[in-house]
Amino acid sequence: MITYITDCHDGNARARLSTRIGALFGQAPTIVAADGPDPESFAALTLLDCLISLELLGEEGRPTITLLNIAPRDGVWPNGVPFCFFHYGKHLVVSTFNARVLSLVRRELGIEKVHVTDIREAVTAAGFGQADVEKIAGTQFRSLWYVPLLAKWVADGRPVPAAETAVPELADADPVVAHVDNFGNCKLDRSLDLVPGGALSVAQRNDDGSTTIVDVTCYPHLTAVPRNTPGIVPGSSGTGFTELVIRGGSAAAAFGLRPGEVVLPLQREAG
Structure with a gap:
């Protein structure tokens, strides 16, 4: 089971995401649109809800993969925020390293650290040639070209260079x-x-x-x-x-x- 929460959700984007993930995993994802006036708050709550929905199954259940992409080009990071991954039990999450998006799983599920990746480093380690590395790292649609690859490598147990990084704890704020x-x-x-x-x-x-x-x-x-x-x-x-x-x-x-x-x-x- 693969769920993709993303702010890239128009028909063209959905078709490309479904096709690429289907080719890698043998199944198309459920794509959830993170839209509206505050996609970060929606993504944070939906990610938490997806993980909590895996509890109380009455049986062991199967491993799941949840992908999340909320990556504004804000000038702080070259070509957008980096991507990270973590496990919740046997379930894999690959996400943009966005403090607000990860804030609820940090507070409610105790996910205090994640593994942050560098696209060029990870794709190079996977054996891609330099031209392909630059194409994947430099694309506007990194959540298409890189995130499915990262999820496949981690799900398959392949070594991925990454830095264990603390999820920033946000200052207390009024309920929204x-x-x-x-x-x-x-x-x-x-x-x-x-x-x-x-x-x-x-x-x-x-x-x-x-x-x-x-x-x-x-x-x-x-x-x-x-x-x-x-x-x-x-x-x-x-x-x-x-x-x-x-x-x-x-x-x-x-x-x-x-x-x-x-x-x-x-x-x-x-x-």
């Missing part, structure tokens, strides 16, 4: 919407202490650009929320990550929220 699902539920990027019957203050974005703080009641689960009423519940993503919902409606539309936006401003101590 990591993903808005097809029901309009706003999935947060963490679990909050919820007391059923209590309330949390939610930042509602208004059409005129202003923000209104709304007290929303906490419920033990979705079906306890009255219909057409906003509620805060333990959600299905992450390790019970909190969700802002409206049973029978869209919380995202009602509160004017999009992925990446702060939904529950935390009270911080002065100092």
Whole structure:
């Protein structure tokens, strides 16, 4: 089973990714589009959810491969962020070395170190000639030409030159919407202490650009929320990550929220 979470997801890109991965592994991947206003938060949550979904199978299950590509050309790295790999049990993940994308697996699953690769070094070690090394390292579409190769080498147990590197720990921040699902539920990027019957203050974005703080009641689960009423519940993503919902409606539309936006401003101590 191969899943590819990527911000390169148009029809042409999907065709090329599926064809190349199919040629290497004998199966085409499930390609998941990391789109919207904050693809990093979506990718971080989806990667965590994919790995958590491998628990409680009732049997041993088969090894999986999850690929992840969120690689803006921001000028910090030559031709984009490097790629890394790590294992979660017997399951392989190959990803861009992006602190925000890896932040949730670091915090929730304890993935504190990954193996960061240099494309030229890795492709050279695999026996490619210099011209091919430069083609793979210099391409605009590294997630096509390099990532499937890296995944195949690691999955096959071939030695890949890499530097074990700590995943940067991000500074604490206010909870944000990591993903808005097809029901309009706003999935947060963490679990909050919820007391059923209590309330949390939610930042509602208004059409005129202003923000209104709304007290929303906490419920033990979705079906306890009255219909057409906003509620805060333990959600299905992450390790019970909190969700802002409206049973029978869209919380995202009602509160004017999009992925990446702060939904529950935390009270911080002065100092």
